[in-house]
Amino acid sequence: xxxxxxxxxxxxAASYLTAKGYKVIExxxxxxxxxxxxxxxxGNDLFFTEVKTRTSLKFGYPEEAITAKKIDHLKKAALLYIxxxxxxxxxxxxxxxxxLIKDGQEKxxxxxxxx
Numbered sequence: 001x002x003x004x005x006x007x008x009x010x011x012x013a014a015s016y017l018t019a020k021g022y023k024v025i026e027x028x029x030x031x032x033x034x035x036x037x038x039x040x041x042x043g044n045d046l047f048f049t050e051v052k053t054r055t056s057l058k059f060g061y062p063e064e065a066i067t068a069k070k071i072d073h074l075k076k077a078a079l080l081y082i083x084x085x086x087x088x089x090x091x092x093x094x095x096x097x098x099x100l101i102k103d104g105q106e107k108x109x110x111x112x113x114x115x
Contacts, residue, residue, distance in 0.1 A: 005101075009053025010037055013097040016108055022047065031077040034070075038097075039081065044090035048078045050114075053099040062098035063111060071115050 014024050017040055026039035038049040050070075052062035059065075074094065082092070096114040100107045 005053050005055065006051075008101075009099045010051050012053075012099055012106070012108065013049065013051040014038055016097065016110070017047075017049070020110075026081075029077070029081060031080045033073040033076040033080070036074060036077050036081065041089070045093060046082075046089040046091075047093045047095055048074060048081075049095045049097055050074060051097050051099070053101065055101050057100070057102075062100065063096055063109075063114075066096060066114075 010027065014027065017024060017038065022040040022042045024038060024040045027037070029036040029039055036048050037051040038047075040047045040049065050066060052065050054062045071094075078092070078094070093113055094115050096111040098109045098111070100109075
């Protein structure tokens, strides 16, 4: 169930980003530090996006699941990604997209430059 919910959230986040003018270039980029959910560009900027999806607030808001350790791992994974490509970007961004699906409603929250 969690894996399916996560996939659904990532699909919704990718669609949201595309509609906002971002170009998704990688999904589920795996490294030894973990996975980057979505990597995209907009203009000359590169965005690393973590997606958190929940169906209730029983365990808190989705963004509260992003710990200092998770942030550290995402930054290390992003560095590996950047070093594996021969491209230059004006700026790098770490965004978070949270999706709360509750009572048939969904709320998407895009936290830009979250860390």
